[in-house]
Each structure stands twice: as C-alpha cells, then as structure tokens.
Amino acid sequence: MDPQQPSSTTIRRPHEPYDNQEQHVRADRDASPAREDRMSTPIDGRTLRRSRNRDAVINALLELVREGKLNPGAAQIAERAGVSHRSVFRYFDDLNDLVRTAIRQDFLEAEPLIEIASMGEGTLDERAANLAQARVALYERVNGTALLARMRSNSLPDIADERVTVAMFYREQIRQQFADELDKSPQAARESIIDACLVLTSFDSFDIHRRTLGHDNDSIVASWATSLVALLSN
Known part of the structure; x- marks a missing residue:
C-alpha cells in the first residue's frame, strides 16, 4: 500500500x-x-x-x-x-x-515525510530528484506497515478507501511539483502523464525495486528521477 x-x-x-x-x-x-x-x-x-x-x-x-x-x-x-x-x-x-x-x-507518525521540500521550485532535474527522494524516504519508513495495509485492504474497505485518498493527494503534489511542464503538455495528455508519474513513484514500484530487482534506495531515487524527467520532457 x-x-x-x-x-x-x-x-x-x-x-x-x-x-x-x-x-x-x-x-x-x-x-x-x-x-x-x-x-x-x-x-x-x-x-x-x-x-x-x-x-x-x-x-x-x-x-x-x-x-x-x-x-x-x-x-x-x-x-x-x-x-x-x-x-x-x-x-x-x-x-x-x-x-x-x-x-x-504508523502512517500518522510518518506524516511529515509526505511533504516535498521546496515544492515546485528548481529545475526539472532538481524537482524530479526532490520528489523521488521524498517518496523513497517515506516508503522506507513505513515499508512493513505499507505491505500490511496493501495485504489487508481487500478485507478492510476503510483501509482501501484511505489508499485512494492518499493517491489523490500524491496526484496533486505531482501536479504542483511539475506544473511548468504539465502546463505545456496537451490538455488531453496531462492527466495521463500525472497518472504515469503516480504509478512510477508508488509504493508498489518501490517494492518491486527493493524485493524483485534488489535495488538500494539510491538506485531507486536515480531511476525514478531519470524516468520522471523523461516523462515530463516530451
């Protein structure tokens, strides 16, 4: 989760x-x-x-x-x-x-890590790295609990609802962090780009990098930052 x-x-x-x-x-x-x-x-x-x-x-x-x-x-x-x-x-x-x-x-205690430093400021490379670093730090902090929540969300609808709520919050963060690039994108593609950024930097993605690919946190940050720039540069 x-x-x-x-x-x-x-x-x-x-x-x-x-x-x-x-x-x-x-x-x-x-x-x-x-x-x-x-x-x-x-x-x-x-x-x-x-x-x-x-x-x-x-x-x-x-x-x-x-x-x-x-x-x-x-x-x-x-x-x-x-x-x-x-x-x-x-x-x-x-x-x-x-x-x-x-x-x-556990998520309430980790809530300060949800924030992204200097939201919307800096070059595209800097903003991509900032978002990637913030997400990885958050996921590292709540790794076990996030796995538990993902596993139990099918049987606990209120936990599933909360996952949706936070995903919508993350989408708005992405919209603000990359407003300059999104404003230049065709309107029809804008929401799809935000969705792609959301999935790219999700906990599921973090879990695949860590447990399937064996990547450390620095490698995940580098991969996400590079991919975000590629997505938003077109």
Whole structure:
C-alpha cells in the first residue's frame, strides 16, 4: 500500500475504567472531597496502565510487521507486548480493529515525510530528484506497515478507501511539483502523464525495486528521477 495519510475516520477509543452508571453510583456514595482525593489515585493508575498496555499491543504488532511477520496471531502479539492473550481483545474489538489502529498510527507518525521540500521550485532535474527522494524516504519508513495495509485492504474497505485518498493527494503534489511542464503538455495528455508519474513513484514500484530487482534506495531515487524527467520532457 502506498503510505496513507490517515483519514478522518474515528478510531474507537478504549472504554473508561468504569461505565457511566457505576461512576454515578461511586459519585453519590463518595461525595466527600477527601474520599474523592483518596479514590482518584487508583482510578488514574488503572487508566494509565490500560493506556500503556494498549500502546504496547499496538507497538508489538508494528514491531512484528517490520520484522516481516505480516499476519501475526493474537498470542504472538500478546507475548511480544508482555500482556495476556485476553488483554488484546480488551483493548480492541478484534484483530482487524488492532490492524486498522496500528496502520493509522504508523502512517500518522510518518506524516511529515509526505511533504516535498521546496515544492515546485528548481529545475526539472532538481524537482524530479526532490520528489523521488521524498517518496523513497517515506516508503522506507513505513515499508512493513505499507505491505500490511496493501495485504489487508481487500478485507478492510476503510483501509482501501484511505489508499485512494492518499493517491489523490500524491496526484496533486505531482501536479504542483511539475506544473511548468504539465502546463505545456496537451490538455488531453496531462492527466495521463500525472497518472504515469503516480504509478512510477508508488509504493508498489518501490517494492518491486527493493524485493524483485534488489535495488538500494539510491538506485531507486536515480531511476525514478531519470524516468520522471523523461516523462515530463516530451
């Protein structure tokens, strides 16, 4: 999957330690300010522990994925996180919920890498190299998660939708980065050229270069920059 800029879809938050009804009962019973002070510490500690364990489960999945284990089971995730097997399903509805959350968190953390320095500035060669370098840096950062997202997008439609969203964002970046050249192209060909640039610098292309052709990142940047210039010079 091309690294996705997380959509505005709301991620389910963990439940509070006590449901609303129980909180009201406790509030009525423990109205004394002194009692409230004494009770606040264990409640806060329980909430903090739950939050830390939930983060540990997310990070465990991400670690396993980065190691190439794209379909770990709940037991494997729990062992890596240092929590019980049942805890995984206390924090998440199911493994799909965990996968969604982990993918979005990782892409959100990598979001600054989506930006292209000096957008639209410089010679064609410089702009092509800048875009190629930015994409390769991003794909290197989210490589494992992008593979997971691509693999799971058929069964998780919201992840598939987010891939489309980010692809459209990338198209607009290409349009801005190479506006001078695109403006000189026949209007009928303009969108096709943008699509070709998008596919050329996609995560799928990166993955072929890395795993099929055995290219390192510098070679990928050079190949993409050369190809972009060739596409946009005609």
